[in-house]
Each structure stands twice: as structure tokens, then as C-alpha cells.
Amino acid sequence: MEQQSKHPKGLPYLFFTEMWERFGYYLILGIFVLYLIEPQGIGGGLGITDKNADDIFGTYIALTYLTPFIGGFLADRVLGYIKSIYLGGILMAAGYIGMGIFKDMTWFYSSLALIIIGNGFFKPTISTLLGNLYSEEPYKANKDSGYNIFYMGINIGAFICNIIAAFMRNKFGWGEAFITAGVGMLVGLVIFTIGMKHYKHAAVMKPSEEGDTKLSEILLKVFVPALIAGAVGWFIPGNLIGSDSTDAFIFATIPVIYFYVSLYFKAKPEEKPSIGALLSIFLISMFFWAVFKQNGTALTRWANYYTDRSVPATLEKPLESIYMVEGLKYADKEVPIYDEQFRAQKDADKKTIKVQGKDVYFKNISPEERKRLESGKENTTFLYNTELFQSINPFWVIALTPIIVGVWMFLRRKGKEPSTPSKIVLGLFISALSCLVMILAVQAGQNGAIKVSPWWLFASYGVITIGELCLSPMGLSFVSKLSPARITALMMGGFFLANSVGNKLSGILASTWYDYENKTNYFLVNFALLIFATLLGLSMLKRLNRIMKEKGH
Known part of the structure; x- marks a missing residue:
């Protein structure tokens, strides 16, 4: 029966495993910056400035996609x-729960480190x-669709x-919100265990071949130099690219x-075209993530x-009763304020600072709303939580994936049907159009x-979700199709490296918000x-399509 289906039986188990893993990961991302900028005295946040919060966020999501390089290897x-999936999942769950239990910055960063390392083992694997699972017939022709379905689980x-x-x-x-993320990760590992029999046969390590990169080579020529370069970037006098963490990350990636x-350059002649094509896709996808991760x-x-x-x-009372909206008092004096242009006030050293006053949300409310609140009769307004807007993108992915696949x-x-590289380039262009929507x-x-x-x-x-569906799952599929079998997970780590650099660039770009x-x-x-x-991408497309055809795709 399995041989007659379009997709392997292991797909739904991996689908739900990834769904719960991403539940935890994106729960953290949705409230990460909000938690950092929330004042300590009132809302239990860390009271960090917006600019620094952007920098920490960008470094965090960058590192979560940098560690798959060594994890994949x-x-x-x-x-x-x-073993890699179990190890990664347990480390991430511990990190999420640690963020919820411990409140000081040392434990906060320690918990982030566990998540970063865990993601490195879990994500590329x-x-x-x-x-x-899609490497054999009759599933091979449906690999792109399989990754699209898998991507819908993520969302x-x-x-x-x-x-x-x-x-x-x-x-x-x-x-408690952070701890919920850890519980979600553990649920994912339970589902992965239940479906083990459907993909254990596909989890066999590739036999080593002459010329393979050795672990010692990775550690001595890549990992240790990356640590040293990162330390140099951190401790170098002044800031070359905005902050110590940014300098450290950029230096470490070199x-x-x-x-x-x-x-x-060291690959066998028959492998060079494939590896060259993969490196080209890594380069252009980096720009997508730099914008998307904002x-x-x-x-x-x-x-x-x-x-x-x-x-x-x-809807105020019904939603308030189930804790789905937050009430904000107009007279509250213990929350951040910004100037009329929403440019953060700066001290003598040009560092972004916050002062006390009415919440910035009320700066540009409508005259009618302001009059109602100032009347004193109803000085509380009920708002949708900001993190709920983070569900718009995955909503579109769920809604549009069947259409795109169709x-x-x-x-x-x-x-x-366009080739996989053509879909990726199309995705970049469509994503650019989403920026025009924000300009409007x-x-x-x-x-x-107002x-x-x-x-x-x-x-x-x-708009950007359509671009994402053309690019992100296709990138995963592209790596799986073209990568030499002996280094597939390593090259999957390379795709996430491009994601990592793009993520850090997104933080750098976002930290310039108040400069505009x-x-x-x-x-x-x-x-x-x-x-x-x-x-x-267009300049590379002809060559990429030729390589795909030569490799039988």
C-alpha cells in the first residue's frame, strides 16, 4: 500500500514533530523583543532599549541558524x-523552560545558549x-510537494x-509563556518516537569516502578559528558594525x-557543479532572510x-474574560515614551534611552479615541496583544500552501512547471513587493x-508569504536534490548558514529604524x-537550470 501513495508514511510524523518544535521556537520569537523592552518594574520584562533589543534578537536568531553547520556535520x-534530533530537542526544551524559570540576565543568556546549540542538532537533521524518505521511487517526483507540506507543518x-x-x-x-514553549518541544519528541518505524531505515549514516572532511579538520580549521575570530570581534576596540555582538558574529562567520x-575547490570534478550551484543559492537567499526576519x-x-x-x-469583555487582550490605562505613568516622530530619545552618547510617561501607543491615537480616554469615564482601552500579529504570516502559509502546491x-x-531555482528567484521578486505595501x-x-x-x-x-513559499521550502528541496549524498546534512547546514547571516543582517537593519x-x-x-x-539570481539562473538538468532533476 505504501508504494502506491505519493508520500511516504513517515511524512505525517515528521510533520507533527516539526510543528511542535516550531511551536516552541516561534512562541519565543513572538514575544522575545516585547519581553526585552518591557519595563522591569511594571511588566516583569528586562527593560532593554529597542535598539539593543533588536541587536540581541538578531544575534540570537542568527546563532540558531549558524550552529546547524556543526550540528549537521x-x-x-x-x-x-x-540521536541528533533527540539531543537537539532536549536541549531546546531545557532552554525554553530555563528562560521561564530564571529571571536574571546570566541565566537568560545561558538558556539562549542551550536553544542555539539544540537547534544546531535538530534543524538540519x-x-x-x-x-x-523521498530519495526513492515513487516519492522522488513529489519531493518539492513533500517539502511544501512539511513547511505547512512548521507554520x-x-x-x-x-x-x-x-x-x-x-x-x-x-x-509561564516561555515554559509552554518547552512543553511543546517535548510533545514533538514524543510524536517523533511514535513514528520511528517509518523513517529509521532512512536515518542510516553515509559511509565515509576518501577525501571526506574529517571531524578533526572541522574543529581545528573551522570551529576553533570561528571562536577565536568571534572573540577578536567582541574585544576589538570600538564597534566596526554597530555593536560588539554584531562584530563578533560577523568575524566568527568568516x-x-x-x-x-x-x-x-576541493570537491571531485563531478561534484563541483552541484556544490557551486548550492553556494549560489545560499548567497541570494541570505538577502531574503535579511528582510523576512524583520x-x-x-x-x-x-x-x-x-x-x-x-x-x-x-469583543472587549468576552476576550478579556479568556485573557486574550491586554488592558492599557491611559493615565499609566510607568511605561516608555518616545518623541512625536517615534524616534527614540538619545543621551549625550547618542545611545537610545527611555523615559517615563504615558505609553507610546497613545501618541498617535485618533482624536475621537483621545477625547474618550481623557474624559475620565473610560480611561482603559483594550488591545490585541502585539504577538498575535506574528500569526499572520503562518496563517497565510497555511492558507496559501495548498494553492501554491496546486x-x-x-x-x-x-x-x-518552473525549475526549483526559477521558483527561488521568483520568490525574491515577490518578496520585494511586500516592501512596497509597507511604503503605502x-x-x-x-x-x-496616525x-x-x-x-x-x-x-x-x-505578499511576502507567497515569496517565502517559492523560496524557503524550495531551498530545502534544492539542497536535498543537488547535494552529494556524503555531505547532505552538512550542505543543509550551509543553507541555514545563509539563513543565519540573513537573520543577523535583519537585526542590523531593524536597529537603524530610529535613524530614519x-x-x-x-x-x-x-x-x-x-x-x-x-x-x-536572474544572472545565475541559466547556469543553475543547466546543472539541475544535468543531475536529472
Whole structure:
């Protein structure tokens, strides 16, 4: 019976394992910056400035996608795929729970370290295991669709987690919300265990071959130099690229990038075209992640400060009773304030600071709302939690994935389905259009003078989600198709390395938010980056398609 189906029996188990793992991961991302900037005295946050919060967020998500480089290699050569998934999952669960239990910065960073290391073992391995299930007939032709379905599982987790996070934060507090992420990760490991018989056969480590990269070589030529370079970047006098953490990260990636480039020059002649094509895709996808991952920083800030989050009067009491909205008092004096242009006030050293006063949310409310609140009769307004807006993107993924997959299947039957590289380049261009939607949103809000409708975020996320569905799952599929079998997980780690660098760039870009008095220019920069990546991809497309054809795809 299994041989007659289009997809292997292991797919649904890996689907739900990844769904619950991503539930925890994205629950953290949805409230990460909000937790960091929440004042200590009132809301139990860490009271960090927006600019520094962006920097910490960018470094964190960058490192979670940098560690798959070494994690993928260890899965390929030492631990095997099953052990790597268990080890990664347990470390991440411990990190999430640690964030919820311990409140000081030392434990906060220690918990983040556990998540970062755990993700390194888990993320490339489960994606590679899925690819192995599609390595034989009759599943081979459906690999792209399989990754699309798998990607939808990721986004179901990302969708529901923000709803749960809002409930847990409003009902109990930040700590309980973080602990919920850890519980989700453990649920994922239970599901993975139940489905073991359907993919254990695909988790066999590849036999070593002459010329293979050795573990000692990775440690001595890549890992140790990366640590040393990162330390140099951290301790070098002054800041070359904005902050010590940014300098450290950029310096640390240099030996890793050098390693991946060297794989091309040391590869067998028959492997060089494939590795070269993969490196090209890694490069252009980096620009996508630099813009896309601003959903946790710049677009969260847009939702928090620039979007009308008020709850209709008919829904206030029902939602309040189930802890799905937060009440904000107009007279509250213990929350951050910014100047009229939403540019953070700065001290003599030009560092972003916060002062006390009415919440910044009330800076640009409508005159009617202000009059109602100032009347004193109803000085509390009920707002949708900001993290709920993080569910818009995964909602679109869930809604659009069947449509996108259907379009590719229709075109395949007609013999006109675009190649995987063509889909990736198309995704870059469509993603660029989402920046134009945000430019229109800035114009509608008169550059922050008045709040805008949430539908602007819905529209922007909808556009970039189409681009994401053309690029992200196709990138995973591309690596699985072209990577030499002996280094598949290692090259999957390379895809996540590109993701990592893009994530860090997203934090750097978001930290410049307050440097732009006119926010139109901020989104124009993002648009220009994606158009540049699109043109770069187009210049490579003919060669990439030729290599795909030569390799039988």
C-alpha cells in the first residue's frame, strides 16, 4: 500500500514533530523583543532599549541558524540523525523552560545558549531525514510537494503558538509563556518516537569516502578559528558594525564561509557543479532572510506602535474574560515614551534611552479615541496583544500552501512547471513587493502621525508569504536534490548558514529604524536589497537550470 501513495508514511510524523518544535521556537520569537523592552518594574520584562533589543534578537536568531553547520556535520558523521534530533530537542526544551524559570540576565543568556546549540542538532537533521524518505521511487517526483507540506507543518506551529503565548502572558506572565514553549518541544519528541518505524531505515549514516572532511579538520580549521575570530570581534576596540555582538558574529562567520567555499575547490570534478550551484543559492537567499526576519523586530514595532490594535467594544469583555487582550490605562505613568516622530530619545552618547510617561501607543491615537480616554469615564482601552500579529504570516502559509502546491502540480501536468531555482528567484521578486505595501502603509499613516489599519500588515505579510513559499521550502528541496549524498546534512547546514547571516543582517537593519525620520526610506532600503538579490539570481539562473538538468532533476 505504501508504494502506491505519493508520500511516504513517515511524512505525517515528521510533520507533527516539526510543528511542535516550531511551536516552541516561534512562541519565543513572538514575544522575545516585547519581553526585552518591557519595563522591569511594571511588566516583569528586562527593560532593554529597542535598539539593543533588536541587536540581541538578531544575534540570537542568527546563532540558531549558524550552529546547524556543526550540528549537521556531527549528524552525518558521528551521532546519526536519530540521536541528533533527540539531543537537539532536549536541549531546546531545557532552554525554553530555563528562560521561564530564571529571571536574571546570566541565566537568560545561558538558556539562549542551550536553544542555539539544540537547534544546531535538530534543524538540519530533520530536514535531511525528510529528504532521505523521498530519495526513492515513487516519492522522488513529489519531493518539492513533500517539502511544501512539511513547511505547512512548521507554520501551523508558528500560527497557534502566538495565540497560546498571548493567553499565557495575560493570564500568568512571561515565565509561564516561555515554559509552554518547552512543553511543546517535548510533545514533538514524543510524536517523533511514535513514528520511528517509518523513517529509521532512512536515518542510516553515509559511509565515509576518501577525501571526506574529517571531524578533526572541522574543529581545528573551522570551529576553533570561528571562536577565536568571534572573540577578536567582541574585544576589538570600538564597534566596526554597530555593536560588539554584531562584530563578533560577523568575524566568527568568516572561517565558516571560507570552509564552505573551500568545499567547492576541493570537491571531485563531478561534484563541483552541484556544490557551486548550492553556494549560489545560499548567497541570494541570505538577502531574503535579511528582510523576512524583520517580522520579529521592525514589523513587531509597527504592530506595537503604529497599528490600531484596539478591540471592538462588543469583543472587549468576552476576550478579556479568556485573557486574550491586554488592558492599557491611559493615565499609566510607568511605561516608555518616545518623541512625536517615534524616534527614540538619545543621551549625550547618542545611545537610545527611555523615559517615563504615558505609553507610546497613545501618541498617535485618533482624536475621537483621545477625547474618550481623557474624559475620565473610560480611561482603559483594550488591545490585541502585539504577538498575535506574528500569526499572520503562518496563517497565510497555511492558507496559501495548498494553492501554491496546486499551481505547481497544474503547471507540471502541462509541462511548464518552473525549475526549483526559477521558483527561488521568483520568490525574491515577490518578496520585494511586500516592501512596497509597507511604503503605502507609511503614507496612509502620515509617517506615524496616525495609526493605520491592521489590514496593511495582513497585506504585506500575504505578499511576502507567497515569496517565502517559492523560496524557503524550495531551498530545502534544492539542497536535498543537488547535494552529494556524503555531505547532505552538512550542505543543509550551509543553507541555514545563509539563513543565519540573513537573520543577523535583519537585526542590523531593524536597529537603524530610529535613524530614519521618514519610514518610507527604511522600507525602500529593504526593497532595494531584494531587487538586487533578484537581479543576481536572474544572472545565475541559466547556469543553475543547466546543472539541475544535468543531475536529472
